[in-house]
Amino acid sequence: MHSLGAQAQSNTRRRSPGEIVAAAVPASQLRRRVVDRTFLALCIVFTGLAVVILGILLVTIWQDGHTRLSWQFLNSFASRRTEEAGVRAPMWGSIWACVICALAAVPIGVGTAIYLEEFSKRSRFRSFIQLNIANLAGVPSIVYGILGLTAFARAFGSASTDSPITIGQPESFFYLQLPFGHGVLAGGLTLMLVVLPIIIVSSQEALRSVPRSLRTASLALGGTQWQTTWNITLPASIPMIMTGAILAMSRAIGEAAPILVLGVPLFIRTTPINLMSDFTVLPLQIYNWAMRQQSGFHELAAAAIIVLLAVLLTLNAVAVIIRHRLQRAAS
Amino acid sequence: MSNAAEISAAAVRAAAANRRGIARSRAARIGTERIIRGTLLACALMSIVTTFTILVILLAQSVSFFAMPQVSIWEFFTGTTWAPLLGEEKHFGIWPLIAGTLLVTSIAAAFALPVGLIVAVYLSEYAPSRVRSILKPILEVLAGIPTVVYGFFALAVITPFLHDHISESFGTFNALGAGLAVGIMILPIVASLSEDALRAVPRSLRDAAFAMGGTRFDVSAKVVVPAALSGIVASWLLAITRAIGETMIVALAAGGLARMTLNPADEVQTMTAYMVQIFTGDAPAYGIEYKSSFAVATVLFVITLALTMAGNLFLRAFREEYE
Numbered sequence: 216m217h218s219l220g221a222q223a224q225s226n227t228r229r230r231s232p233g234e235i236v237a238a239a240v241p242a243s244q245l246r247r248r249v250v251d252r253t254f255l256a257l258c259i260v261f262t263g264l265a266v267v268i269l270g271i272l273l274v275t276i277w278q279d280g281h282t283r284l285s286w287q288f289l290n291s292f293a294s295r296r297t298e299e300a301g302v303r304a305p306m307w308g309s310i311w312a313c314v315i316c317a318l319a320a321v322p323i324g325v326g327t328a329i330y331l332e333e334f335s336k337r338s339r340f341r342s343f344i345q346l347n348i349a350n351l352a353g354v355p356s357i358v359y360g361i362l363g364l365t366a367f368a369r370a371f372g373s374a375s376t377d378s379p380i381t382i383g384q385p386e387s388f389f390y391l392q393l394p395f396g397h398g399v400l401a402g403g404l405t406l407m408l409v410v411l412p413i414i415i416v417s418s419q420e421a422l423r424s425v426p427r428s429l430r431t432a433s434l435a436l437g438g439t440q441w442q443t444t445w446n447i448t449l450p451a452s453i454p455m456i457m458t459g460a461i462l463a464m465s466r467a468i469g470e471a472a473p474i475l476v477l478g479v480p481l482f483i484r485t486t487p488i489n490l491m492s493d494f495t496v497l498p499l500q501i502y503n504w505a506m507r508q509q510s511g512f513h514e515l516a517a518a519a520i521i522v523l524l525a526v527l528l529t530l531n532a533v534a535v536i537i538r539h540r541l542q543r544a545a546s
Numbered sequence: 547m548s549n550a551a552e553i554s555a556a557a558v559r560a561a562a563a564n565r566r567g568i569a570r571s572r573a574a575r576i577g578t579e580r581i582i583r584g585t586l587l588a589c590a591l592m593s594i595v596t597t598f599t600i601l602v603i604l605l606a607q608s609v610s611f612f613a614m615p616q617v618s619i620w621e622f623f624t625g626t627t628w629a630p631l632l633g634e635e636k637h638f639g640i641w642p643l644i645a646g647t648l649l650v651t652s653i654a655a656a657f658a659l660p661v662g663l664i665v666a667v668y669l670s671e672y673a674p675s676r677v678r679s680i681l682k683p684i685l686e687v688l689a690g691i692p693t694v695v696y697g698f699f700a701l702a703v704i705t706p707f708l709h710d711h712i713s714e715s716f717g718t719f720n721a722l723g724a725g726l727a728v729g730i731m732i733l734p735i736v737a738s739l740s741e742d743a744l745r746a747v748p749r750s751l752r753d754a755a756f757a758m759g760g761t762r763f764d765v766s767a768k769v770v771v772p773a774a775l776s777g778i779v780a781s782w783l784l785a786i787t788r789a790i791g792e793t794m795i796v797a798l799a800a801g802g803l804a805r806m807t808l809n810p811a812d813e814v815q816t817m818t819a820y821m822v823q824i825f826t827g828d829a830p831a832y833g834i835e836y837k838s839s840f841a842v843a844t845v846l847f848v849i850t851l852a853l854t855m856a857g858n859l860f861l862r863a864f865r866e867e868y869e
Contacts, residue, residue, distance in 0.1 A: 244759070251763035258668035261661050262681060265737075268730055269688055272699050279702065326589030334583055335590075346858070348593050353784065353854025355791025357818050358600060358847050360825075361840070365603045408596060415593070429552070439575060441582045446559060462690075469692025472793035472818070476825045498694040498794070505698045505798055513702065520695050527690060 276524075280517025288518060292484040293500065297511030302519050307486040308399065308494035309468055309526075315403025315490070316410065316467045321460050323407070324414030328456075331415075332422040333444050352412035360476025363405025368477050370394035390489045397477045398491035405473045410463040417459025421452040454541035461534040465527045471498035497523045604847055607840030614834055622841065628804035628815075630835045638838055640845060642804040646721070646814035650796055653725025653810060654732060654789045659782050661729075662736025663771075666778075669737070670744035671766045689734035697798030700727035705799065708811075715811045719801025722810035727795045732785040739784065743777025744770055746868045777864035783857035787850050793818040817846045 291301030327348075335341045365371060370393055379392040395401040425448050433443040449456075474496050481503055483495050497519060504516035612619050617638055625639015665685075669678055705723035708716040716722065747770050755765040771778065801813030802823055815823075824839040 244761075247761050247764060251761035254763045254767075255668075255672055258664055258672055261664045262668050262673075264661065265665060265688065265733060266681075266684055269684060271703065272691070272695075275699070275703050276695070323589045323592055326586050327593065330583075330586035330590040334586055344590055344593060347597055349858045350851060350854050351593055351597060353787045353791075353850055353857070354600070355793065355818065355846060355850055357791065357793045357821055358604075358843055358850075361821075361843055362596070362600050362603060364825075366599060411593065411596070432554075439579050441579050465690055469690075469694070471692070471694045472822070475822060478825060481826075498692050501694050501698065502794060502798065505694075505701060516698055517702075520698060523692065524695070527692070531686075531690060 273524075276517050276520050279514055280519075280521045283514050283518035284521060289522070293482060297509075297515055300515055302497065302500060302522055304483040304486060305495045305497045305500035305519070306522065308402075308483070309496045311399045311487045311492075311494060312402045312406055312474070312496055313464055313468050315400060316406040317460070317464055319404055320407040320410050320414055320463065320467075324411050324460075324463075325418045325456060327411075327415045328418035328422055329444055329449075332419055333448065334440060348412050348415055352416070355472075356409050356470055357472040357476060359405060359408045360473030362408060363401060363473055364476050364478065367395050367401040367404050368397050385491070386488070388489050390491050392491050396491060397479045397493070399487045399494040400490035401477055402474050402479065402494060402496070405477060406467040406470060409470055409473055410467045413463040413466060414460055417463070418452075418456045421455035421459065422448060424455060425451045454537050458534045458538050458541075461530055461537070465530040465534075468496075468526060468530070469498055469523070471496065471502050474499050475502070497526075600847065604840060604844040607837055608844045611834070611837035611841045614837070616834060617838075626806055628820075630838050636834065638841075640817075640842065642806050643815060643817045643820055643842060644845070645806045646800065646804065646819075647790055647816040649721045649808065649810070649814055650725045650728060650800055650816055651786060651789045653722055654728035655782075655786055657726060657729035658733045658736050658785060658789075662733050662781075662785070663740050663778060665733070665737040666740035666744055667766050667771065669741050671762060671770060685734045685737055688730070689738070691731075692794075693731055693792060694794040694798070696727045696731050697724075697795040699730075700724055700795060700799035713811060717801075717811070717813060719799060719803075719813040720811050721800055721807075721814045724796050724798075724800035725810065727799060728789050728792050731792065731795065732789050735785045735788060736781050739781030740774075740778045743774040743781065743864060746777065746864070747773045748868065774864070776860045776867070780857045780860035780864060783853050783860065787853040787857065790853070791818065791846065791850050793822060797822040817842050821846075 288301045289306065290303055291299060292304050293302075294300040327344075331341060331344065379394055379396065381390070381392045383390040392398075395404075429447050429451060430443055433447045434440075438446070479495050479499065480493055481495075483493055485493065487494050501516050501519045501523065504512045504519065507513075611617060612622070616636055622638050622640055624641070625637060626641045627637040627639045628642040629635075629637040669681060673681065700723045701718070704726050705716060705718065705720060708720070708723055751769055751773055752765055755769040760768070796816045796819045800816060800819060802815050802819060803813045804815040804820065805812070807814060820842055821839045824835055
């Protein structure tokens, strides 16, 4: 304390707090500063490690897979002859499953968020639902697969899977059956279960970010709760909701475990034509190829990963652009 | 955001919209409102139904599994032999699967929890904003990579590296390779959740510590990290939950041999990997192996649920303190 005052008096030049502290400190401080610098070095090494791991991951996969990338790879079905194999079936399967998942999960998720944020009072019931959603977010995706298998694919065993109730013919575009079996509808709905908690939480954050004053203005003019939500709150939060939904979809596209539990066929040479069609998804195809020891399949898996990562990167870029527009519009 | 111009614009929009509504009778408006509220409530109830259905399915199938003559509850919870598929005499003692899961999870946690926390401290306390703006997207990319890709990475890069440079005893499938891949997967979760917790600590605490002459390390380690501890513990618990429930990495890289071992070079089977084996195999539906996977799923569900709830409790404690 004494030396600090002396230093400050003897020197009229303005110094930064750091300098004052550095000049004033006793010898024991030296050790602490060495610890500080060492820790910073450790921080940089560990953070660098994360960056290096990502680099190695991307470079290895590119090296292993890029020779297999071609138009033909995207446009052919899986095959035992590795040089002819491609990702046509899993790619279309992923697109179908993702679209079904989005059509189901976004309305239900946003609806739940609106109910919790705009319509429900702070009650015990509300915090129960909130706690339940937080817990659902921690359920392993393979458990959702079991739920999808039992509820959607088998309809709780209420009707036999061998002789389902049907509408239309298997080759028509509107063909439906109950239970759904391991068709693309069951897959999309199972993925919906996985991403629903994510969409609900991100939509709630979006709605919460809309200023109270906007709602109050609308309510003061005689708008009902729903008119306020539909005309004021939702339009103001839709970019953020969309960003959350797109990130949730990129999670859905990467999920393999729940689809695997549904028991989809491993070897598919068709693309879906209706909601009951057999399908597979890109991550599952990657899993199947990666499991094979024979030469050639390893490269196929790497090439399929490149396709999957390209799709995810595109989705993320779209989310970033929307977020960017939102920030510009808000400023 | 909440400037006067925007509010008045919103008011004009609201007025126009409300006028459209008022044109109809008040009774009709209230009716519509009720229907909409009911629909939204139904959406919210979906999540309760989901939880309830999961519980019913798991419990019902587990009960019918334990009712089978070859199975005893006592053996299931205490037995150390898991041999559901091979041989005349089947054994259902879940401990080898739990041991496999714990081994892989411990390796992942030993790597990801400290590294994730250090990355979080660096991002929140040390890194200049330019470095931060580069690192955050990199962590987001890491967090967005599908787990099957990490599984491929474990098979194609980590395990060959371990075999060539550490020990010949690492086979194609081993716990360490899978554990490290799971660790890489949960690293961004730990880092970003812990960073959120660290940044929520009020500036005034840091300023006070700096004013006492503390170095940045003193401030971080003795003030900020203790103040954010419940948030950090929450991030650890949630990350461990993800590691325990992780499926594709262990199915690809850890192998399919259920046994009690602590050797990271050994092939192990986790609870999730066993479920994959059953659901991709030819085990007949409604047979004993098939039903055993539901019992395993129940144990997995209970463990992850307990950890998630504990994590959320810590998170809430932290939020009540600082938000």
